[in-house]
Amino acid sequence: MGNGTSLGKVRGLGSAHHGAHHWLIQRFTAIGNVVLTIWLVASILLLPDMSYATWAGYLSGAVPATAMVLLIICVFWHAHHGLQVLIEDYVMTTGNRFATLALLNLATFGGVAAGIFFVIRIVMTAQGDVTADAVMTEIQNSMSQNQPGGR
DSSP states (O other), rough: OOOSSSOOOOOOOOOOHHHHHHHHHHHHHHHHHHHHHHHHHHHHHHHOOOHHHHHHHHHHHHHHHHHHHHHHHHHHHHHHHHHHHHHHOOOOSHHHHHHHHHHHHHHHHHHHHHHHHHHHHHHHHHHHHHHHHHHHHHHHHHHHHHTTOOO
């Protein structure tokens, strides 16, 4: 390495080789966010009302639940990569950078886990309600048919 020349100071340091990867990930997740957000807005506009029961029934389908999970993952992944680049570029102290990136990772994975858990809980609850309603209807039908003097 050179002594004091501009080129000598940076030679051998190289690039991190992650810039293009992060740039591509941000573009792909942005495209995914646009497509999934269009789906979400269309769903909101096409549902008859905004009640919990309507949304639970809608999200209990395989395609809407999968799309919602993909939207959660894509939004958090996009935010994670964008904030990671921002932190790596502007937080200069190594300890602060490490702590901030650790907190970012914790928040990202926690948010994704919570979002997926909530979607699964809504799906399982809605399917449980549908099953319980079907069982109650079947019981009522069998009781009305078994009544003396009934139909």
